[in-house]
Amino acid sequence: MSVTDLNATKEEQKPRIVVLISGSGSNMAAIADAVKQGDIDAEISAVICNRPEAPGLQKAKDRDIETQVIDHKEFASREDFDVALMRCIDDYQPDLVVLAGFMRILTADFVIRYHGRMLNIHPSLLPKYQGLNTHQRALDAGDEQHGVTVHFVTEELDGGPNVIQAVIPVYDGDDAISLQQRVHSQEHVIYPIAVKWFVNGRLTMKGNDALLDGNILPNNGLQLEA
Secondary structure, three states: OOHHHHHHHHHHOOOEEEEEEOOOOHHHHHHHHHHHOOOOOOEEEEEEEOOOOOOHHHHHHHOOOOEEEOOHHHOOOHHHHHHHHHHHHHOOOOOEEEEOOOOOOOOHHHHHHOOOOEEEEEOOOOOOOOOOOHHHHHHHOOOOEEEEEEEEOOOOOOOOOEEEEEEEEOOOOOOHHHHHHHHHHHHHHHHHHHHHHHHOOOEEEEOOEEEEOOEEOOOOOEEEEO
């Protein structure tokens, strides 16, 4: 076997990631750039999007990543859409499915299929503020801290075991937009970290717990002060 063949075999053995997006794809791009730089030893096999006009598709193409569009509007039900999405994902046989701004509530069958190998990012310090409008809700509650969480996906919306959080202070004069901007910048820090842990075999899910190096993480996950 030649050196070229050996290198090709090594490349084929890298963990495979499929990223699902709906919008700008900035978290996908952060992960893809970490892969390109060699910080994450994996390959992004495909970026799949449910919105044909999403800017993130061009970000993926600019990085020479294969893209697929499965428009949810073309399906009669959530279940039909998820079946089509699962078929597309499974074509790539991913080791990890990454939800990066994928704005669809997934069916139980979908979540169960990728149990323990699907991550999501949510703009709050979970379990606080599951769902939408997290920044305004943190302000309305008078919180002194806010942030973002990467977690494993379970059937409960934004309810899977937490992996890592970035914590930011809430300043006097903050509004939802300023909070969103500061949280967004931290998303690009912690998501590649979580993906790297997973593809390196350090991050696993057992029962309702996230484990790092075999140790159960706290309920909030590992916290980083931004």
